[in-house]
Amino acid sequence: MNDEGFGKGSHLHLIDGSAFIFRAFHALPPLTRKSDGLPIGAVAGFCNMIWKYINDARGSDAPTHVAVIFDHSSKTFRNDIFPDYKANRPEPPEELRPQFPLTREATVAFNLPSIEIRDFEADDIIATLACQARELGGRVTIISSDKDLMQLVGDGVEMLDPIKGKPIGRDEVFEKFGVYPELVADVQALAGDPTDNVPGAPGIGVKTAALLINEYGDLESLLARADEIKQPKRRQTLIDNAEQIRISKRLVQLDRETPIDFAMATLEVKDPDPEVLMEFLNRMEFRTLTKRVAERSGTTAPEPLAPPPEAAAPAAPQFAPVDCDAYETIRDTAALQRWLDAIRERGMVAVDTETTGLDEMQADLVGISFCTEVGNAAYLPLGHVEGTADLFGGGAQAAGQIPMDQALAMLKPVLEDPAVLKILHNAKYDWKILARLGIRMAPVDDTMLMSYVLNAGLHNHGLDELAETYVGHRCQPIKALLGSGKNQITFAQVPIDAATRYGGEDAEITWRLWQHFRPQLPAAQVTTVYETLERPMIEVLAGMEMAGVQIDSQHLSRMSGAFAQKMAALEEEAHGLAGGKFNLGSPKQLGEILFGQMGLPGTKAGKSGALSTSADVLEDLAAEGHELPARILDWRALAKLKSTYTDALPTFVNPDTGRVHTCYSIAGAATGRLASTDPNLQNIPVRTDEGRRIREAFLAPEGRLLVSLDYSQxxxxxxxxxxxxxxxxxxxxxxxxxxxxxxxxxxxxxxxxxxxxxxxxxxxxxxxxxxxxxxxxxxxxxxxxxxxxxxxxxxxxxxxxxxxxxxxxxxxxxxxxxxxxxxxxxxxxxxxxxxxxxxxxxxxxxxxxxPIQGTAADIIRRAMIRMPEAIEGIPARMLLQVHDELVFEADEAAVEPLIAAAREVMAGAADPVVHLSVPLVVDAGSGRNWAEAH
Incomplete structure (x- = not known):
């Protein structure tokens, strides 16, 4: 950790924000915002507690640094240790969930650092920060009365009960647990905790646990000497449950090495900006607290916000509770027409499709969801079958569904209407599903891409994660509907009522996310990025993916055979060098030979303590002249090419089109680079003979050629x-x-x-x-x-x-x-x-x-977006993007016009936004296969 600005004389306050929220929620009667009915009781209590803290934390012992720590989500690394950890805890009350993101917003409004880390509890973050602050010479006060944090109390670290104002030191910890802080986790491991579902030792409570720990010194000493305990039942309990007790210790022991990605100096105390704070409090309609802040800062409180007129859009819908039971099922044309009329009148609608699979080129449409405002969503079932149908269909059509052709005919004018904005999440998927049915949605907004341009590098952009992060709502997992393994069904077999709740939820969450993200784009100065580099890519990439590329499966099969022979020869050579047979794919066996039998120098890999056989290690050993590591590297390279490409590519051939259809992830890499999956066509080696031979398997149909244009350096x-x-x-x-x-x-x-x-x-x-x-x-x-x-x-x-x-x-x-x-x-x-x-x-x-890789990614995106118009009229189409390269398929006579048009677009892709001081040079080639063209 960077210790600049923090050290001796510094005093860090760590506020248990999650505890503040639950204390506020349970201590106050229900409270809703008058303007729209939004639950705000916990937010009000939280704000009052923070305001009291700020006013109390003054004087000679005031903190120099402060942070508010929150739980990120209910699942943490402890669930990997013990899947039933906290399984007994009920889900947060429905009226509390939308208040979680508001408490984070409140923290920022009070100008306090707000910290939460995926996979770790707030207590772990507090433990890590407390220990690091102490190591840097500072003092720490933990603002909480949580018993789980008491194991941290000691030199330089104390706790303060925020309600009673009572300090908690070593003596107070001993009074509660019967041991001092360093042994608290041992007592907790024995006693267990029914609240968190920590099993502990059956029949042993805190008092008995403390007596045992004080007698034997610590938990491991107790378990090692359990057979010395005179009381038979207690002795047998410890012997029979030793492993369970050790697991319990791992559950209750706070992680003091949580990954912290900021400097301690960034937690320096800063006064709230009165205008920012009052704006938030006024928006929450906390009149009294707004006046107190105004009085303290010597300013005038803002006028209360006027309630919105009835005809206006709903206020702050992203924070209202989600009611999945309120959605309508559209079962006849009259209901569908009513919804279509409402959508036209509203001028916008959130849309989500449900299908039989994840492959947009083969999945069948099962239903479509719509949402036009918070709480107003519907599901249109189209392809549900009676429950006993197998994965390949064949079941009887479930009752209460409009015929597919009739429904699509009614939907098409609205979904293609330029006056109606369609809002989707991961719109490219739904666009392709509907395009295969003759509907080309436009215009389209994509909440996944909005999150991407705002938050690239901070988190992933899946609907479930964004719902929990920004809406405070946990979506129903798809596995709950489909099951898993051999008993898994398709969405077509899901009962329509359950599908309505699931599909309507997706549409409403998408609507809420749009209302949350859209206003942020101009404030973050990314509107142009979204409008010119993200939205247009949806249709461009969808067209490329649907076009696909032709491959020669027989060529790949022959390569697989050749690779297998080469691998067998390398395997035999490796066995000879090792002095005996072993599994070349086993890191354990390889490590034993290299570092044990042959005595080569090695390095440990991670926390396991095992010596690494990674490619870097083997390359270093090979560079020193050791032959066996070199053979292993050659064998691994062939094995990867064989499994990833020569064996796998033919399995991706679409039975309907006879072509391979990769899928590009727009919101994958933070820099804007596209990622290719199912199959990945962007990692085929370029400079090796094997890579070139794999590219030979990508063909142009008779009478056409593949054309490659590639940016040079x-x-x-x-x-x-x-x-x-x-x-x-x-x-x-x-x-x-x-x-x-x-x-x-x-x-x-x-x-x-x-x-x-x-x-x-x-x-x-x-x-x-x-x-x-x-x-x-x-x-x-x-x-x-x-x-x-x-x-x-x-x-x-x-x-x-x-x-x-x-x-x-x-x-x-x-x-x-x-x-x-x-x-x-x-x-x-x-x-x-x-x-x-x-x-x-x-x-x-x-x-x-x-900035370098991202600018390169932006340039080729701009070229791809301009390309369809530039090559219109030329018998050619764009098939693939591989980082700095675009691959086309064109009639033989059209190759030269295509190269001329495409090169001009690519060379000028930065203009007129950025005037590069160096020229962009584009290399071009063509051939019957990709290797010839590249």
Whole structure:
């Protein structure tokens, strides 16, 4: 952890925010906001408790640093240890759930740091921060009376009951548990905790547990000497339940190494901004507290907000409770027409489709959900069958459904109406499902992409996670409807009533998320990114995915056979080098041979203590001349190509189209790069013979050719522009070999007649520096000593000081605002950049690379979006995107016009938003297969 700004004399207050919420909720009578009925009782109590805390925390012993800690969700790493952990706890009351996000918003309004971490409880975060603060020489006060936190009390750490105002020290802990803090977890492990479903030792309570621990010293000593206990029943209980007790200890012991991705200095106490705080309190309609803040700050309280007129859109709908039982099932054309009329009048609708599977090219439509305002959603069943149908259909059509053709004919005019906005989550999926049925939805908004442009790098963007994070609602899991394993059914077999609750919920959550995210786009200055780089990609990618690509399955089958023979030969060679047979795919067996039998040096992998056989380790050993690691690497490379491509690709051929249809993830990588799945076509090796042979399996149909257009060194060009490096910019402008030029600049050798090895070294540094390569990594890539690699890097930065200045500038920016931006304004968050250790180094490398890689991703997105119009009229279509490359299929006679049009679009893709100071060069080729074209 970065300890700058925190140390001796610092006093950290850690507020148990989750405990504040539940105490406030249960202590106050139900309270709703008058304007819209939103439950706000817990928020009101929470705000009053925080206000009291702020006023009390003054004087000579006031905190210098403070944070409010929350539970992220109910599931944590403890559920992996013991699946039934907290299983007895009831779900939060329905009226409390929408108040969770409001308490976070309140915390920010009070200008207090709000902290929660996925997979860890608030208590773990408090434990970690308390221990780290103490190690840095500071004092800690935990604002809570939670007994689970009492194991932290000790030198430099105390607790304070926020209600009684009573300090809790070591003596108070002993009074409660009969032991001092360092043994509290041992007592809790024995006694168990029915509230959290911690099993403990049956029949042993806190008093008995304390007596036993005090007598034997600690839990492990007690369990080791359990047979010495004189009381038979107690003795047998400990012997029979020893493992259960140890598991209980792991459940109650606080994790003091929770991953913290911020510096302690960022928790420095700051006064609330009265205007910000009063705006929030006024919006919540907390009149009294708003006046108190105004009086304290010497300002005037804002006028109460006028209640919205009845005809206006609902206020703050994202925080209202979700009632899945209120949704309508549309069973006849009259009801459907009523909904379609309402949708046209509203001018917008949230839409969600339910299907028989996840493959949009083969799944059948089962039903469609609509939502036009909070609480007003409906489900239109279309393809439900009676319950006994198998996975491939064949069951009788369930009663109460409009015929599919009739319903689609009624839906088509509305879903294609440009005056009606369709709001979806992961819209590309639904767009393809409906496009296969003749409906091309437009215009479309996508809440997944809104979350992506606002929060890239912070969390994932799935509907369930966003619902819990931003709406305070936990969606019904799909497994609850479909089951799993051999008993799994399709959505077509789900009863229509249950489908209505599930589908209506998805549509309403999508509606709420839209109302939450849409207003944030301009405030975060990402409206242009969303409108010009995200929304248009939905239809572009959908068209590419539906087009698919033709493959030669027989060619791949022959390659699989050849790979199998090569792997068998490598396996036999490895057995000979090892002196006996072993499983080459077993890290354990390989480790025993390399580090045990052969005595090679190794490094431990993670917490397991086992010696690593990772690719990095094997590459280092191979570089030192050891043959067995080299053979293992060759075998692994072939095994991966065989399983991932030559064996797997034919299984992805669509039986209806005879082509392979990959799926692109728009909101995957934080930088804006697309990811390809099912199958992944973006990781086929480019520079190996095997990779080229796999590309030979991607074919053009008779009379057509595949055409590839690829940006040349686009990331180095962007680096030259963004870091303003005159030497690199001039080289690119003059069309000089950039790697040879770099070698010449670094090593003082002429470009003409240059030793290829020197150019290779410069190339490795040119590309490596973009990704923050270390001397260790460069040494491995070039097979040279680390000191020599470090000397290369030092020389590089001396010759190109602008790159170091860019790195320092970008890191400072990322630390200051928590994100970096591409040249087109894409926001990429950089969590962890202010932490310490390897995680911080990785976050720094990611922050430096993000504007470069992200800008390259934005440029090719802009090219893809412009491409359909540019090649309109040319008998060609865009099939694939592989990072900096676009692959097309075109009539043989259309290849040259296609290349000319596509090259012009790609070369000018940055204009007019960004005027690059280096030219974008696009290489092009064509052929009967992808290898020939690339």
């Amino acid at each position: 686009i990331e180095l060009r962007i680096l030259a522009h963004i870091a303003d490096i005159p030497a690199l910019k001039q080289a690119f402008a003059d069309g000089i070999d950039i790697h040879a030029m770099t070698a010449s600049e670094m090593f003082g050798v002429p470009v003409e007649g240059m030793d290829p090895m020197i150019r290779r070294q410069a190339k490795a540094i040119n590309f490596g520096v973009i990704y923050g390569i270390s001397a260790f990594g460069l040494a491995r890539n070039l097979r040279i000593p680390r000191a020599e690699a470090q000397a290369f890097i030092d020389t590089y930065f001396q010759r190109f000081p602008e790159i170091r200045a860019y790195m320092d500038r970008t890191t400072t920016e990322a630390k200051a605002q928590g994100f970096v931006r591409t040249l087109f304004g894409r926001r990429i968050h950089t969590p962890g950049i202010s932490s310490s250790g390897p995680a911080a180094a990785g976050a720094r490398r990611a922050a430096i690379n993000a």
